[in-house]
Amino acid sequence: MKKYSVSDSKLISLYKNGNEEAFEQLVDRHKSKIFTAIYLIVKDNYIAEDLLQETLIKVVNTIKCGKYNEEGKFLPWVMRIAHNLSIDYFRKAKRYPTIIMENGSNVFNNLEFSEDSIESLQIKKDTHKKLKTLIKELPTAQKEVLIMRHYMQMSFQEIADATDVSINTALGRMRYALINLRKKMQKYNIAYDQNIYPK
Incomplete structure (x- = not known):
């Protein structure tokens, strides 16, 4: 199986049929884009790495459960998962916002x-x-x-x-x-x- 010569959909199909290398190719193909999207939100390499792994675990579980049906839209689907996990991370983190109102004043x-x-x-x-x-x-x-x-x-x-x-x-x-x-x-x-x- 030549690297990058097959579509994402084909790789998913192969992975569903037990070809682990197919999933490795998918990850290899999109990993940097997914990581960058997460990093832009969390601004921390270690957290971004953790959330990337969490994203991939969720992807694997969804595909293996037969719940994946985003034909031809693999990357946008994965990016949505990564984005949601990143936002959830901040919702759980107990941080206080610095909210600047329309007139330029800080709420606090x-x-x-x-x-x-x-x-x-x-x-x-x-x-x-x-x-x-x-x-x-x-x-x-x-x-x-x-x-x-x-x-x-x-x-x-x-x-x-x-x-x-x-x-x-x-x-x-x-x-x-x-x-x-x-x-x-x-x-x-x-x-x-x-x-x-x-x-």
């Missing part, structure tokens, strides 16, 4: 108290918790862009590449995410509490 500008008393630390903690809850309530597409931009500090070009949309779409989603987040913050009196967000 005034949260850096001169003396971190127990009370002020509790306010900070509670507010971060509320904010994370509000972010979870956003529509999926908006939530993903917000997480990528502020949790992961990705550029809009990287976000567009990772989510397979144009930069304009990524920017639009970000804009709506911030508008919706601001509305939610106002509803819960988070945005204009003088301790948290300046008017």
